[in-house]
Amino acid sequence: MAEIVIEITEDGQIKGDIEGIHGPDCEGLLEFLKDLGEVTDEGRTRDYYRQPRRQQRGREQAKR
Amino acid sequence: MSKYVRVETQIKDEAMFVEALKEMCLEEGIEFERGESLSLYGYQNQERPEKADYVIRRRYVGRAANDLGFKRCEDGSIEAIISEYDQRHRGQKLLNGVRRRYAVRAVQQAARRAGHTVRTEKTEGNTVRLRIGA
Numbered sequence: 001m002a003e004i005v006i007e008i009t010e011d012g013q014i015k016g017d018i019e020g021i022h023g024p025d026c027e028g029l030l031e032f033l034k035d036l037g038e039v040t041d042e043g044r045t046r047d048y049y050r051q052p053r054r055q056q057r058g059r060e061q062a063k064r
Numbered sequence: 065m066s067k068y069v070r071v072e073t074q075i076k077d078e079a080m081f082v083e084a085l086k087e088m089c090l091e092e093g094i095e096f097e098r099g100e101s102l103s104l105y106g107y108q109n110q111e112r113p114e115k116a117d118y119v120i121r122r123r124y125v126g127r128a129a130n131d132l133g134f135k136r137c138e139d140g141s142i143e144a145i146i147s148e149y150d151q152r153h154r155g156q157k158l159l160n161g162v163r164r165r166y167a168v169r170a171v172q173q174a175a176r177r178a179g180h181t182v183r184t185e186k187t188e189g190n191t192v193r194l195r196i197g198a
Contacts, residue, residue, distance in 0.1 A: 002198040004180070005065075006171055010190040012163025014071040014171060021198065026067040029198050032178040033071050036170050041070040048066040 004029060013040075022050045073167040075142040080173070081134070084165035085118060088158065094124035104131040104145065114145050126154040134162075160190075168192050 002020040009015065016033045018026045026048060075081050082098075089096050101115040107128045116133025125132050132155050133145035144162075146155050168184075175182045175196045185193040 004175075004196040004198050006194040006196060007187075008164055008167045008171065008192040008194070010164060011160040012073045012165075012167040014069075014073055014167055016069045016071070017065040018067045018198065019065055022066050030067060030069045032174045032180075033069055033171065036071055036076075036167070036174060037074040038072045039069060040072050042068065044067050045065050050066075 006033070022047055073163055073170065075134075075163070075166055076140065077170065078136065078140065078142060080169045081142050081162070081166055082118075084162050084169060085134070087165050088161040089120070092124075092158065092161070094120060094158075096120045102133070104133045106130045106147070107149070116145050118142075120158060125150060125158065129153065129155055132158060164190060164192065168194070 002018070002025075005017045005019055007015040014033055014036060016030050018029055021029075026044075030042070085096055097119045098117070099119075100117055102117065102119050104112045104114050104116055104119060105122060106112050107122065107130050112130065114133060115135065116131075117136045118134040120132040122129045122131050129150055130147040132150060135143050135145055137143050144159050146159055150156060171194055172182050172184075175194070181197040183195045183197075185195060187193050
C-alpha cells in the first residue's frame with residue numbers, strides 16, 4: 001500500500017518519504033509539504049527507478 | 065522509500081502557532097504573555113532592545129535565562145527571539161517544543177487539504193510519525 005511517511009523531528013523539522021510506489025507515480029505526492037517551510041533537501045532513491053515485477057504477470061499469461 | 069523531502073518548518077499560521085504554544089506551556093506547567101511589542105528582559109532583569117508579541121518570561125525558562133519571545137513579522141510569519149545562551153539551555157528545548165507541535169498541526173492540515181487521510185503514531189522520544197494515505 002502506498003504511503004507517505006512523515007517524521008517530525010524533535011526540533012520541528014519535517015522529513016517526508018514515499019513508500020510503496022515507484023517511478024513517476026511518486027511525482028507530486030510530497031508537494032504539499034514544501035509550502036510548510038524551506039526545502040533543505042529532496043531527491044529520489046534507488047527504489048524510484050526499480051522496475052515493477054513482471055514475473056507473476058508472465059505466469060498468468062502462460063496459464064491462459 | 066522512493067522519494068524524499070526535508071523541510072525546515074516556518075511558522076506561518078499564527079492561530080496554529082498559538083495552539084502549539086498553549087499546548088507546550090500546559091504540558092510544561094508554564095505560562096506565556098500575549099500583547100503587542102512587549103518588552104523582553106535579560107537574565108539581570110535589564111530590558112533588552114528586542115520586542116515581542118508572545119513572551120515566556122525568564123522565570124519559566126530557567127536559571128540565568130532571558131525571556132523567550134516570538135515576534136509577528138510583516139509577512140505574518142512568527143519569528144523566535146532567543147538569546148545565544150538560551151539556545152544552549154532549556155530555552156531551546158521550549159522553542160523546539162513549540163516548533164514540533166506547530167509542525168505536526170501544519171502537516172496534518174496540509175495533508176487533509178490535499179485530500180489525504182492522516183494517522184498519527186507515537187514514537188520513542190520526541191519524534192512524531194504521521195502516516196498519510198497516498
